[in-house]
Amino acid sequence: MPSVPVHEAKNKLSALRREAVIGKEFLLADAKRKDDQPVSLISTVLLDELCETKTFSYEWIDGPGKENDHYSLYNLETGVYGVGPTKMEAVEDFIDNIIDYAGVYFDDLPFYLSSSGGRREHYWYLRRVLRCEGDRERIYRILDLDKVLAV
């Protein structure tokens, strides 16, 4: 895999981008920060395809009963949930919450990616949400939420 020094990449970024678009990945090396982890220049489409393997699964963990009058929809991969008096409202609440969580997560990556936080594995799931750019219908479709209403 080709490694390109940052100063060289700056001068030929357009050419590197053209090659990245067709699938080539470049490691950007910073001679001044040798202890930093490597950073890749890679096609967004390829990353999106990789993320498609991160599928969401759900459980209805509560329903209206003696002590509670709401449905609770729980996502196993991220721990995000939605609550509502109907299943549809719980799904809508879930979408609100996962948009909020993705925003907060990507605003404070050191907190969420730290090994002690136990939430590092949420990254690729939440990236899928972030790529929807707040489009609720797209989130509904990409997160397979139609399946939970069929249960």
Place this chain on the structure above:
Amino acid sequence: MGYTFTWDDIEKICRKLGMKRQGKTAVWKGVGPDGVKRSCIIHAKHKGNVGSGLALKNAIKELKFASVEEMYRFLKGSRFGQPGSACFSFSS
């Protein structure tokens, strides 16, 4: 024995754990007195009780208590639920 929690209770627990609401979002996060990083979603707009399934998920997965009972004791501020007491422990 069953333990019930309101959404206000969950908010109190989060505050006691050093967590803060993130802007106007439903997300709370922070580092507890035990040094553990926690993040949780709270439904401020909902009133009434949290479902028992969700209370269990919140207690163990998000807030890192060993059980719902331990979270209840922590909320009530009993000797057995205080951080640093002999009987207080968070799951890792």
